[in-house]
Amino acid sequence: MTRLRWLVPTLYIIFLMLPIYWLLNMSFKTTNEILGGFSWFPAEFTIESYVKIFTDPTWYSGYINSIIYVGLNTVISVSFALPAAYAFSRYRFVGDKHLFFWLLTNRMAPPAVFALPFLQLYSALELFDTHFAVALAHCLFNIPLAVWILEGFISGVPREIDETAYLDGYSFPRFFTKIFMPLIGSGIGVTAFFCFMFSWVELLLAKTLTSVEAKPIAAVMTRTASTSGYELGLLAAAGVLTIIPGAIVIYFVRNYIAKGFAMGRV
Amino acid sequence: MLELIDVGKRVEGQDHIRDVNLSFDEGSLNVLLGPTLSGKTSLMRLMAGLDKPTSGDIRVNGNSVVGMAVQKRNVAMVYQQFINYPTLTVYENIASPMRVAGADAANIDRKVREAAALMKLTEFLDRVPLNLSGGQQQRTALARALVKGADLVLLDEPLANLDYKLREELRVELPRIFAETGAIFIYATTEPHEALLLGGKTASLSEGRVTQFGPTIEVYNRPSDLITAQTFSDPPMNIVPMTKTGSVFVFAGKQVPVSGDLVRLADGPYKVAIRPHHLMLHAPAGESLELEVTVSTTEITGSESFVHVETMGERWVTLTHGVHRVEVGDRISVYLDPRSFFVFDNQDRLVAAPSQDILPHEDLASASAGHG
Numbered sequence: 001m002t003r004l005r006w007l008v009p010t011l012y013i014i015f016l017m018l019p020i021y022w023l024l025n026m027s028f029k030t031t032n033e034i035l036g037g038f039s040w041f042p043a044e045f046t047i048e049s050y051v052k053i054f055t056d057p058t059w060y061s062g063y064i065n066s067i068i069y070v071g072l073n074t075v076i077s078v079s080f081a082l083p084a085a086y087a088f089s090r091y092r093f094v095g096d097k098h099l100f101f102w103l104l105t106n107r108m109a110p111p112a113v114f115a116l117p118f119l120q121l122y123s124a125l126e127l128f129d130t131h132f133a134v135a136l137a138h139c140l141f142n143i144p145l146a147v148w149i150l151e152g153f154i155s156g157v158p159r160e161i162d163e164t165a166y167l168d169g170y171s172f173p174r175f176f177t178k179i180f181m182p183l184i185g186s187g188i189g190v191t192a193f194f195c196f197m198f199s200w201v202e203l204l205l206a207k208t209l210t211s212v213e214a215k216p217i218a219a220v221m222t223r224t225a226s227t228s229g230y231e232l233g234l235l236a237a238a239g240v241l242t243i244i245p246g247a248i249v250i251y252f253v254r255n256y257i258a259k260g261f262a263m264g265r266v
Numbered sequence: 267m268l269e270l271i272d273v274g275k276r277v278e279g280q281d282h283i284r285d286v287n288l289s290f291d292e293g294s295l296n297v298l299l300g301p302t303l304s305g306k307t308s309l310m311r312l313m314a315g316l317d318k319p320t321s322g323d324i325r326v327n328g329n330s331v332v333g334m335a336v337q338k339r340n341v342a343m344v345y346q347q348f349i350n351y352p353t354l355t356v357y358e359n360i361a362s363p364m365r366v367a368g369a370d371a372a373n374i375d376r377k378v379r380e381a382a383a384l385m386k387l388t389e390f391l392d393r394v395p396l397n398l399s400g401g402q403q404q405r406t407a408l409a410r411a412l413v414k415g416a417d418l419v420l421l422d423e424p425l426a427n428l429d430y431k432l433r434e435e436l437r438v439e440l441p442r443i444f445a446e447t448g449a450i451f452i453y454a455t456t457e458p459h460e461a462l463l464l465g466g467k468t469a470s471l472s473e474g475r476v477t478q479f480g481p482t483i484e485v486y487n488r489p490s491d492l493i494t495a496q497t498f499s500d501p502p503m504n505i506v507p508m509t510k511t512g513s514v515f516v517f518a519g520k521q522v523p524v525s526g527d528l529v530r531l532a533d534g535p536y537k538v539a540i541r542p543h544h545l546m547l548h549a550p551a552g553e554s555l556e557l558e559v560t561v562s563t564t565e566i567t568g569s570e571s572f573v574h575v576e577t578m579g580e581r582w583v584t585l586t587h588g589v590h591r592v593e594v595g596d597r598i599s600v601y602l603d604p605r606s607f608f609v610f611d612n613q614d615r616l617v618a619a620p621s622q623d624i625l626p627h628e629d630l631a632s633a634s635a636g637h638g
Contacts, residue, residue: 158347161349163316164345167314167363168363168414170366179353179354185268
């Protein structure tokens with residue numbers, strides 16, 4: 001029995017990695033080979049798809065646009081959620097618990113519901129097709145999430161630390177930036193990661209609120225149909241490149257995420 | 267000088283602090299003594315300015331400080347929990363109040379090293395607090411309070427979570443170290459013997475009220491009422507309702523002849539409180555009252571024994587030196603000496619206390635040896 005202990009995890013990892021391997025495999029094949037038949041390895045190994053993505057502006061600008069609005073959204077979400085989470089954790093005010101729950105319910109609404117009002121509103125405000133429009137729209141679900149995660153981390157810090165700082169003479173802004181933020185650094189890291197992730201994978205709002213100037217990579221990928229059909233190799237390469245940023249971020253915050261899970265907030 | 271005038275604090279319709287009047291002199295050592303939830307921490311938070319009183323006034327040198335920001339008051343506070351800045355090194359933790367005040371680096375360095383040496387932290391200055399033992403963490407907090415040079419130093423059961431040895435050591439050192447700074451030193455504790463060891467003045471607290479404030483030894487020897495007497499006794503005093511008629515106390519059919527001050531008391535019902543170490547298991551030399559009791563439990567700590575006994579529905583506890591071998595259920599005799607009686611009237615006010623020339627030192631010795 002014990003000799004077969006490796007079996008289950010191995011099978012699990014194989015099933016888990018198979019689609020990703022297949023994507024990687026496809027990205028190094030030509031479209032003809034992909035359509036031609038089944039093969040475990042690329043017969044004609046080519047990096048042409050990648051070259052195309054990195055040289056064609058319609059492709060790489062998709063990545064740049066995505067990174068801009070995702071970064072913008074992460075910064076906005078965390079910097080607005082931080083004071084909010086502090087208030088929810090430290091102060092008691094009328095309806096605080098209801099407000100906190102209501103904030104969470106925002107995450108339950110499907111983004112599609114908000115697509116039309118956002119589109120109309122942003123068009124009226126001439127925000128349509130800007131990075132800012134998408135970043136702002138994504139705050140809809142990212143700020144509640146960020147408040148929720150950060151509140152957990154902040155409540156883990158004893159209130160007496162705040163008081164000790166005041167007794168030592170720290171003003172609130174100085175205490176918050178010098179003492180408090182480093183203290184919940186891992187929480188901020190985890191929060192930023194989740195904001196990044198959810199904004200990065202969100203397609204509907206990003207696609208609806210942009211046309212040319214701020215078109216995200218996911219939207220670019222859906223428009224690769226050409227006269228010769230879909231360019232599958234190119235799509236696969238774009239897919240691989242879409243996974244990479246998330247993988248990099250996850251590598252850096254992997255320890256903090258475990259901590260967040262332990263606190264029951266992630 | 268710090269004065270509290272008719273200070274009260276209500277939280278959600280509940281009185282946490284009621285009608286507190288206290289005044290503390292500069293350079294004085296004061297103890298707040300009371301059981302858990304008696305309002306020690308609430309009172310300290312009011313004095314520090316972390317909370318605002320709902321009534322009354324708090325004055326420093328005659329000027330009201332109610333509503334003044336914590337940052338503007340020169341106060342240091344150490345909590346029962348070990349509170350330090352986890353992201354800063356021990357050195358930076360201690361230096362923190364001086365850094366905020368904008369002291370120059372050389373001055374900070376000198377003071378931090380001085381305080382660290384006093385608190386035996388010199389070799390840990392580069393570590394972060396969470397890598398230290400509990401005792402070292404609390405000493406870091408104490409060192410930070412020390413370098414601040416505050417006018418008011420509040421220590422809220424600072425040694426409660428420390429191990430025995432360290433507690434003994436710091437209890438002796440702390441008042442001495444802070445006395446040199448000339449600050450008003452206020453120390454909260456639940457333990458009567460800690461108050462006795464610290465000396466100075468004691469304010470006894472019960473349910474948010476100060477029941478008595480005066481020199482520690484006086485509060486111990488002449489508690490103004492029953493609650494104060496109970497607060498200042500661990501294990502609790504044994505209370506016996508007695509009726510005085512003429513020159514005798516009548517208690518459960520027994521007559522106790524009284525002498526000295528007690529003779530002057532008016533006839534009527536009284537509550538007599540007897541300290542556990544005045545309930546003796548061996549007949550003393552002089553006159554005494556013998557009572558038959560049943561042993562219900564015994565606790566032996568080594569140098570002394572607590573024997574819990576039952577008599578006529580009352581549970582009493584006796585404290586004696588050495589190890590006493592008595593079995594649960596045994597019928598034994600205990601001896602009372604009327605000269606050790608604290609006598610309280612119907613309103614629980616003290617009317618007579620044991621005269622101190624009878625049992626002067628024994629009281630203190632056994633009380634301080636009490637627990638550890």
